[in-house]
Amino acid sequence: MAVVIFLQAFVTAPWQLVVLRLLQGVFSGFVSNSNTLIASTAPRSESGKALGTLNTGVISGTLLGPLVGGVIAQYFGYRIPFMLTGSLLFIAFILVTIFIKEDFKPVPKGQEESTKEIFHKLKNPNLILAMFVTTLIIQASNNSINPIISLYVKQLMHNSSQVTLVAGVVAAMPGIANIIAAPRFGALGDKIGTGKILIGGLIFAVLVYIPQAFVTNVWQLAALRFLVGISDACLVPQVQTILAKYTDPKYTGRIFGYNQSFQSVGNVCGPLLGSSISGVLSYSAVFLSTSVLAMINFVWVFTHLKPKNTKAKK
Template sequence: MKLWKRNLIACWFGMFVTGVGMSQIAPVLPLFIQHLGVENTDLISKFSGIAFGITFISLAIFSPIWGQAADKVGRKPMLLRASLGMTIIIGCMGFAPNVYVLIILRLLQGTVGGYSTACTTLIATQADKEHAGYALGTLSTANIAGSLLGPTIGGFLDETFGLQSVFFITGTMMFIAFITTCLFVKESFTREDKEVLSMKDIWNTIPQKNLTITLFVTFFILNLALYSVEPIITVYVTQLSVNAAHISLLAGITFSASGLANIIAAPRLGKLSDKIGAHKIIFVCLVLAAITFIPQAFVKNTWQLMVLRFLLGLTAGGLTPSVNILIKKITPYNLTGRIFGVNMSAAYLGTFSGSIIGGQIAGCFGIRYVFFVTSALLFLNAIWVYFKVYKKLNLDNCNHVGHLAK
């Protein structure tokens, strides 16, 4: 088995566990904060929002830093650092004596993170050009599927083993990811640049700045769209399922439907992007995702919503690997870790922004408007991608073919 394939399997497991660990705590945070002695409902909501969001803010800040470290010392050391650090910190959350300690630990969780960034950089630099789309597509399913399936897993663990067990079991899973990384991930790392570059120097060495910015924004919008519904999905399912039992389970399945579809679609669309071009996949999937959001505002029952969320997952499955493929192609090798770090920062900011914006729109205008606003953002992004990415790369490909013909 080729090295990149073996590393892909190990990294997939680690990223899936990381995604689950990051998201499965979210649905039990309000209950755990209440368990820690906060009884006022408004305070529980405020502390829950702070505890949830602060992890993604710190991830957004530190992802480029850890990406730079990966370019200097290698990607495997960053994988070991992140997995072991999260093992300790998430495990300690189960012993938090009050909500303030919990928030500090959530902040530290984001600070020591960066597992996904290192995994993406490792596979992007190891996989050969012909299989890059397939490799990054497969890898992207781990993080997104873990994030989307996490809330359902967290709710199940809470009901079965109790609140504190969620943190202990998640910490154990992260330790398994650490062991898996230590034993099975192999890297022959050679640092190419000996000088420490500033962010200004790094930016000046990027050959296609406009294209890079467009891809960052696309990744931000994608994650904003995926998580805009997270704060209100349970309320929406409750409205659609009057007097239905197991609302929380139905909400978990509805939200996780996108994750299942992503697992199915991402490797296939990644492989297709290797054949026809990642820029084409990005544009088409953005348009289809925007269209898929609209009927979600008019569903009459939970099952219709589940089907549409599944279709959304199919379209989203083509976006993450295609963005990563293009970033890999236009980024100098010695800057790959840093640029992927910035891209992951955009993703984490999108996750945080989606959760905040979705809840605010639902509270001010109604749940259905969340789907309209998200669809509009995706359409606008698709138009921008068409002019800045799709047409440009199509023209470049045509010029390249014409040059070869001469």
Template sequence: MKMWKRNLIVCWFGMFVSSVGMSQIAPVLPLYIKNLGVHLTPLIEQFSGIAFGVTFIVSAVFSPIWGLAADKFGRKPMLLRASLGMAVVVCSMGFAQNVYELIGLRVLQGVITGYSTACTTLIATQTDKEHAGWALGTLSTAGISGSLLGPMIGGYIGENFGLQNVFFITGAMLLIAFITTALFVKESFTRQDKKVLSAKEIWNSIPEKSLTIIMFVTFFVLTIALYSVEPIITVYVTQLYHNTSHVALLAGMAFSASGLANIIAAPRLGKISDKIGAQKVMLAALVVAGLIMIPQAFVKNPWQLVVLRFLLGLATAGLIPSVNTLVKRITPDSLTGRVFGFTMSAGYLGVFGGSILGGQVAAYLGISYVFFTTSALLLINAVWVYFKVYKKLSLKEEASYK
């Protein structure tokens, strides 16, 4: 087996588990905080929001820092650091004595994250050009599916094995990721940039600045689209389905349907982008995703919502591999880790921003407007991509053929 394929398999597992570790706490958080001695409902809601969101905010700050470290010391050391560190921290959450310790550990989890950044950089720099889209598409399924399936996994473990075991089982899986990374990931790393560049020097070294900004914004909008429904989905399913005994299951299925669709479609769309161009797949994915958002506001039962969320996942599956492929294409190898670090920061901010946006829009305008707002963001992004990415790269490709 080729080295990049073996690395891809190990990175996929580790990235999936680390994404589960970031998101699995969501459904059990209020119950766990109550067990830690907080009994007033408003305080439980307040602490739950802080404990969930703080990890993504801190991760957004530290991802570029770990991207710099990956360019400086190699990607494998960053994989080992992140997987072992998260294993220890997530397990420690099971031993928290009060809510402040739990929040502190969630902050620490955000600090030591960076597995996804190192994985993406490793695969992007070691995979040949002909297979880059497929490899990055396959890898992207790990992060998205882990984040979207994480709440369902966490809820299942919490209900059947106890709240503390959510953290112990996830920590054990992260430890397995550390061991498999140590044994099977191979990297031939040569540091290309001996000088530590400032943020301004890094930016000046990027040849396609406008394209890079568009990639960051597109990744941000994508994660907003996927996570804007998270705070309101249970309420929405309750309105559509009056048998309360199955609301939690149906809400979990509706939320996780996008993750399942990503697993199915992302490698295939990545392979298509290798053949026809990542900018074409990106534009089509943005338009289709924006249009699929609209009918979700008019569904009459939960099953229609599940189907539409699945179709949304099929469309958005084309975005992450396209973004990563284009970032690799326009970024010098010596800066790949740092630029992917900023891309991951945009994604983490999108997760947090999507959750806030969905909740606030639903509260002030109604649940239907969550879908309308997100659709508008995707379609506006599509227009921007058409004029600034699609037309520009298509003209370059035409010129190269002449």
């Protein structure tokens, strides 16, 4: 991935960039594998805190990346950010190689278990499948807002000249809240039960998405988007924690890989859903539809997450 991104600084035709971006996608499983590594090595009683902390790092990078990249591109050109990103990834490769020690035992050739066999051996396969669907809906809900957030800010500000700056601030609000809250909710889930945090987060998501359809100024929207970040801190990290706690360590990689696939589907479906609804109805309708998705997700999780599963396993 470091090599592929570094090479993007030297493309001379659009098709070359397209090919390299496709290759980047092929090798972009670092975060997923990081989740798997932490889930399989952290003590089960502290997996919520560990995965919440990792999520904080991911969100921090997501927030800082566009900001730093934009500043560098403005002053030094578009090619330099690719060089710096490739170099940073190479440094990450060195750090992982030196400091990460994994007790890994490869499966002998011919003894690989099929997906059906793995799910048959899981303690609660229905719960795992439910978490996959939950991940898809969470990502679809969050990403349905992305295509219209800048346009919604523009509408609220009546085409003010400061739209770009304010839209950036509003877009960053969920990430800022997530950075603050994710490790805390992860640790709290380890104490009172991960399922309780997840269900509470879904209820809170419904409550904070609905008012966003009726805001009258951009600062109301910014405050509500900050609250969305708090609800997000109760969702994806908790799903990952549940997957970790109810999966045998030797199957963790496969299960987290499947979950990543559902997450990717949600990332694709969300923007399509949001842009379609805003085109047919209005920007406000997108927030209402997202609250409906969150409610469906709540019912789905509440149905599958039985009381005995809400306690964190020690």
